[in-house]
Amino acid sequence: xxxxxVLVYLCYFFLILAGSYYFTLFTSKDVYTRDDFKLVxxxxxxxxxxxxxxxxxxxxxxxxxxxxFSGILIPMIITHWITNSSILFIILFFVLPVIKNNHExxxxxxxxxxxDALTGLVYRFSDAxxxxxxxxxxxxxxxxxxxxxxxxxxxxxxxxxxLSIFIGNIVIELIKE
Numbered sequence: 001x002x003x004x005x006v007l008v009y010l011c012y013f014f015l016i017l018a019g020s021y022y023f024t025l026f027t028s029k030d031v032y033t034r035d036d037f038k039l040v041x042x043x044x045x046x047x048x049x050x051x052x053x054x055x056x057x058x059x060x061x062x063x064x065x066x067x068x069f070s071g072i073l074i075p076m077i078i079t080h081w082i083t084n085s086s087i088l089f090i091i092l093f094f095v096l097p098v099i100k101n102n103h104e105x106x107x108x109x110x111x112x113x114x115x116d117a118l119t120g121l122v123y124r125f126s127d128a129x130x131x132x133x134x135x136x137x138x139x140x141x142x143x144x145x146x147x148x149x150x151x152x153x154x155x156x157x158x159x160x161x162x163l164s165i166f167i168g169n170i171v172i173e174l175i176k177e
Contacts, residue, residue, distance in 0.1 A: 017044050019164065023168060024043075064131060066132070071138075086162045093166055141163070
C-alpha cells in the first residue's frame with residue numbers, strides 16, 4: 001500500500017509539472033517546434049533550481065513532505081466526502097496567502113512564542129504547504145477512488161481537475177519567483 005501511494009504521488013507530481021510546462025508553452029507561443037514539446041525535463045530542473053535558490057536548504061522539501069503526508073493521511077483516515085474533496089485545499093489555497101500578507105501586521109517583537117514560530121513558518125513556506133497538501137490530497141483521492149472505492153468517479157474527476165488547476169498555478173508562480 002505504501003509503495004503504491006508513493007508511486008502515485010511521484011507520477012501525479014510529475015504530471016502536474018508537465019502540465020504546468022505545457023500550459024505555459026501554449027499560452028506564451030503561437031508557433032511551436034518539435035523541440036518545444038520535448039523540453040519538459042529542463043522545465044522541471046528549472047522548477048527545482050528556482051526552489052533551491054529562493055528557499056533555504058532542505059527546509060522547503062521537508063515542509064513539502066510533511067504537508068504532503070498530511071494531505072495523504074487526512075482523506076485516508078476520515079472517509080467523509082468533505083475530506084475526500086478539494087474543499088479543504090481551496091480553503092487552504094485562499095487562507096494561507098492572507099496569513100502571509102498580514103504576517104507583518106500581527107508579528108510582535110519580543111519573546112518568540114510557538115505561535116510566532118508557526119506563523120513565521122507559514123509566512124515563509126506557504127507555497128510549500130499548499131503545494132504539498134494539494135499533491136498529497138490528489139494522491140489520496142486517486143488511491144481512495146481506485147483502490148478503496150470510497151468516492152464516485154464523477155466526484156473524483158471534478159475534484160482532481162480542480163486540484164490540478166490550482167496546483168499548476170502554484171507551480172507556475174514558484175517558477176516566476
